[in-house]
Amino acid sequence: MSRFSTNSRYAPQRFDPRRPQAIADVLDRTDAFRALRAGVEQMAALQRDLTALLPDYLASNVEPGFIKDGVLALFAAHNALAARLRHIEPRLLADLQQRGWAVDSLKIRVRPQAVKETAPPKQARMSAAGASALHDLAETLAPSPLQEALARMAARHQGRGQKK
Incomplete structure (x- = not known):
């Protein structure tokens, strides 16, 4: 029997495997x-x-x-x-x-390390309304590289919308 009561603050700490430990x-x-x-x-x-x-x-x-x-x-x-x-x-x-x-x-x-998974390529999706608005914007612009890029993007996304 211990000389310290169980409620005593001087009681020695016992090992308890259920309690987290540092x-x-x-x-x-x-x-x-x-x-x-x-x-x-x-x-x-x-x-x-x-x-x-x-x-x-x-x-x-x-x-x-x-x-x-x-x-x-x-x-x-x-x-x-x-x-x-x-x-x-x-x-x-x-x-x-x-x-x-x-x-x-x-x-x-x-010492080769485990191959880290690469991020999947982006697959942006545009609604039919967004593709239509992009097409309308491209038609209002003067001929330029920006106008050509917007027209290609609108055509690409309009084509996807029609396939589905």
Whole structure:
């Protein structure tokens, strides 16, 4: 039996798996998790530094690996980005060392990322009334590139309206 009553504000907190817990608390429970937490924090700090040091188009497509024997592995999304990283490697290495990272060299590798879905092409639709108004406007204009473009657009949308 506990020397503290359950209503006491000094009662020790018990582990309850049903209650939400901060990830930091979970990772501090055992030595193995503490080591994992240190590694996660190191990777997050390295990612922040790379984001600050690299141009936006590189930072969003480069992932850091682990530092082993003074060699930092960087993974680029494709060959063109890896080539660009190799061009700026000396400056990046010096900047990382200046920020306190124990890195002697970089190993740049290509690790293709999952293909991001492209946005579908726009398929604008115009009502028959809108196409008719566009046609009327094109007829009132003097011959010009604008008048020709409006006439083509009106014809294209009027043709769609009649097919349906």
